[in-house]
Amino acid sequence: MNQESPLPKRTEIAELGEFGLIRRLTENFPLAQPSSLVGIGDDAAVIAQDGQCTLLTTDMMLEGIHFDLAYFPLAHLGYKAVVTNLSDICAMNGMPGQILVSIAASNRFSVEALELLYQGIRQACSDYRVDLVGGDTCSSLRGLVISVTAIGRQVKEKIAYRHGARPGDLLYVTGNLGGAYLGVQLLEREKQLFLENPTIQPDLEGQSQVIGRFLKPRARNDVVLWLDKAGVVPTAMIDLSDGLSSDLMHLCKASGTGAEIQEALLPIEEEAKLLALKFQVDPMNCALNGGEDYELLFAISPEDAQRIQFLPGLHYIGSCLEASEGISLVGSSGRRHPLKAQGWQHF
Amino acid sequence: MNQESPLPKRTEIAELGEFGLIRRLTENFPLAQPSSLVGIGDDAAVIAQDGQCTLLTTDMMLEGIHFDLAYFPLAHLGYKAVVTNLSDICAMNGMPGQILVSIAASNRFSVEALELLYQGIRQACSDYRVDLVGGDTCSSLRGLVISVTAIGRQVKEKIAYRHGARPGDLLYVTGNLGGAYLGVQLLEREKQLFLENPTIQPDLEGQSQVIGRFLKPRARNDVVLWLDKAGVVPTAMIDLSDGLSSDLMHLCKASGTGAEIQEALLPIEEEAKLLALKFQVDPMNCALNGGEDYELLFAISPEDAQRIQFLPGLHYIGSCLEASEGISLVGSSGRRHPLKAQGWQHF
Numbered sequence: 001m002n003q004e005s006p007l008p009k010r011t012e013i014a015e016l017g018e019f020g021l022i023r024r025l026t027e028n029f030p031l032a033q034p035s036s037l038v039g040i041g042d043d044a045a046v047i048a049q050d051g052q053c054t055l056l057t058t059d060m061m062l063e064g065i066h067f068d069l070a071y072f073p074l075a076h077l078g079y080k081a082v083v084t085n086l087s088d089i090c091a092m093n094g095m096p097g098q099i100l101v102s103i104a105a106s107n108r109f110s111v112e113a114l115e116l117l118y119q120g121i122r123q124a125c126s127d128y129r130v131d132l133v134g135g136d137t138c139s140s141l142r143g144l145v146i147s148v149t150a151i152g153r154q155v156k157e158k159i160a161y162r163h164g165a166r167p168g169d170l171l172y173v174t175g176n177l178g179g180a181y182l183g184v185q186l187l188e189r190e191k192q193l194f195l196e197n198p199t200i201q202p203d204l205e206g207q208s209q210v211i212g213r214f215l216k217p218r219a220r221n222d223v224v225l226w227l228d229k230a231g232v233v234p235t236a237m238i239d240l241s242d243g244l245s246s247d248l249m250h251l252c253k254a255s256g257t258g259a260e261i262q263e264a265l266l267p268i269e270e271e272a273k274l275l276a277l278k279f280q281v282d283p284m285n286c287a288l289n290g291g292e293d294y295e296l297l298f299a300i301s302p303e304d305a306q307r308i309q310f311l312p313g314l315h316y317i318g319s320c321l322e323a324s325e326g327i328s329l330v331g332s333s334g335r336r337h338p339l340k341a342q343g344w345q346h347f
Numbered sequence: 348m349n350q351e352s353p354l355p356k357r358t359e360i361a362e363l364g365e366f367g368l369i370r371r372l373t374e375n376f377p378l379a380q381p382s383s384l385v386g387i388g389d390d391a392a393v394i395a396q397d398g399q400c401t402l403l404t405t406d407m408m409l410e411g412i413h414f415d416l417a418y419f420p421l422a423h424l425g426y427k428a429v430v431t432n433l434s435d436i437c438a439m440n441g442m443p444g445q446i447l448v449s450i451a452a453s454n455r456f457s458v459e460a461l462e463l464l465y466q467g468i469r470q471a472c473s474d475y476r477v478d479l480v481g482g483d484t485c486s487s488l489r490g491l492v493i494s495v496t497a498i499g500r501q502v503k504e505k506i507a508y509r510h511g512a513r514p515g516d517l518l519y520v521t522g523n524l525g526g527a528y529l530g531v532q533l534l535e536r537e538k539q540l541f542l543e544n545p546t547i548q549p550d551l552e553g554q555s556q557v558i559g560r561f562l563k564p565r566a567r568n569d570v571v572l573w574l575d576k577a578g579v580v581p582t583a584m585i586d587l588s589d590g591l592s593s594d595l596m597h598l599c600k601a602s603g604t605g606a607e608i609q610e611a612l613l614p615i616e617e618e619a620k621l622l623a624l625k626f627q628v629d630p631m632n633c634a635l636n637g638g639e640d641y642e643l644l645f646a647i648s649p650e651d652a653q654r655i656q657f658l659p660g661l662h663y664i665g666s667c668l669e670a671s672e673g674i675s676l677v678g679s680s681g682r683r684h685p686l687k688a689q690g691w692q693h694f
Contacts, residue, residue, distance in 0.1 A: 010459060011458035012458070032476050032477075035445075036478040036480055040480065045480035047445060047498065050399065056481055056498065057447075057481060058447045060485055062451050062485065065485060097380045100404075102494055110358055110360070111358035131376070131380050132386065132387070133378070134387055134392040134403055135387070136406050137368055138365070139409075140409050140412065141412065141490065145451070147483075151403065153382075
């Protein structure tokens with residue numbers, strides 16, 4: 001009848017942070033199955049089976065922690081919950097094929113509200129040609145919880161891990177950065193104004209890009225296909241969920257390299273620049289540390305550069321260095337600034 | 348800035364129930380990938396790849412809905428969350444290989460408490476030789492949420508679905524029934540006594556079987572191996588999570604058959620019988636409608652009966668009939684009673 005025996009020590013979760021907690025909880029989980037090629041620590045797990053590998057990733061989103069239904073329409077939420085998982089499969093250079101979706105909802109939610117959520121899930125399935133093949137549906141005491149698992153495939157030789165980059169490799173990002181961060185800032189501001197004065201109408205004119213970035217991100221499966229057609233396998237790849245600085249650090253740490261990226265080469269969303277001015281924040285900071293853009297950051301061998309030069313929307317931003325040279329941003333004046341990770345932390 | 352447009356109608360989740368809600372939300376999700384063999388509706392999804400298939404299942408457990416930490420030690424909770432998912436893989440006649448585990452915890456939980464949870468997860472991984480290969484760890488506003496996805500494998504020809512039983516097939520259950528239901532009743536009673544008088548000591552003497560049934564269930568991967576050695580593939584199989592009545596109905600409905608099971612042949616846990624007497628409940632009712640035993644119910648062709656007759660712990664309980672004959676329990680007097688599903692419903 002007793003709960004656990006009295007705990008000798010109490011360490012707060014916040015003391016470790018998200019990554020520290022994951023490390024602490026999942027150490028001492030040796031892989032015993034020969035098919036388990038890669039476990040925890042990359043964008044997705046890799047399970048081998050006759051050359052073809054299955055890629056697996058999962059994410060949980062909770063109301064009040066990861067989303068605010070005051071400005072996150074349920075259909076968009078369903079869409080985003082799927083896409084962020086597909087993005088992790090793409091970040092392994094894999095093609096997503098199936099998803100499992102579990103939800104827990106309190107009786108505050110009607111069946112019709114949950115149908116809106118599934119409308120968004122269905123739209124994402126249709127846009128990315130993935131199948132919903134399973135899940136769980138249960139009640140919660142309060143709030144909405146969504147847990148999505150995505151399944152993808154790739155032949156073993158074409159999987160891109162975080163750990164394969166070498167000094168001298170070239171670094172690229174897909175698409176533009178900073179939009180999602182400014183999108184959420186904008187929505188937060190409008191929510192505050194609305195709470196202060198419910199008769200006020202939201203002023204979102206001309207902000208569809210950044211809001212779309214946040215509410216309806218895309219997974220870059222198109223880039224996976226382009227790279228495949230170009231015959232290029234990135235030496236390392238990661239998706240930008242925490243922010244460029246933070247995710248570049250993950251990639252470099254896993255690869256055992258340093259890196260240098262050029263401020264002048266960073267692609268910033270046009271609308272994000274204008275909005276940054278309006279909010280009086282540094283757009284470069286938004287591009288570096290605003291998360292949830294779900295673009296891809298990857299490294300390639302210099303000899304592959306020519307093969308991808310005509311692919312659309314790829315931006316060369318710098319290169320990998322020896323680990324001893326650290327990770328830095330080179331300003332327009334040529335000065336080097338060590339990069340700091342200030343990405344979004346949910347803990 | 349608006350939430351969804353005004354909803355025309357509000358249907359309460361409770362009006363549909365769990366299965367009705369799943370049907371409503373997941374209709375109109377056609378399978379587009381050639382590799383998606385089976386989606387929603389069985390114990391696990393089946394994804395094909397060169398003859399070998401990947402089996403996938405997922406379950407979410409929420410504090411206050413699925414478990415009560417007052418009597419559910421965290422290590423047991425982690426163990427059970429894994430095993431119930433492995434059981435779904437076994438129910439497809441598959442062998443589990445990997446799991447993904449996501450948790451959300453409020454700051455009420457210390458790192459040490461979560462370590463106890465992962466101790467149980469590790470124990471289950473070790474007992475069943477499965478690897479933890481991924482997951483997500485995040486914070487919640489309140490309560491603990493655990494979402495587990497299990498991955499298994501089986502060659503296409505040996506997968507047992509719910510839908511393959513034919514009239515004349517023989518029905519078997521593994522192990523004994525009713526224990527988990529009485530285990531939870533016992534723990535609930537002790538909790539109430541404790542709440543009324545915190546100095547009282549729990550009286551769990553001689554009840555280790557039923558409590559173990561509930562707190563530390565097992566997945567019957569041993570039965571999957573025995574059946575394989577015997578060269579038998581069940582024509583249909585399901586695991587007993589909702590209760591024998593309810594799960595037999597699922598199997599029969601999917602297979603388009605009726606069934607007749609014999610009261611005298613139902614294996615009831617010895618300790619459960621004694622406890623049922625003490626609690627003045629009908630032990631037969633516990634065996635039929637108490638859920639969470641996680642034993643397997645399966646059907647085989649009559650010609651396979653001889654091959655499995657010496658396998659340990661298998662109980663022949665009846666046979667499949669034409670659908671028009673319904674699903675019934677034959678009492679010791681020979682009278683037939685139509686079976687009703689009264690399984691555990693979380694909604």
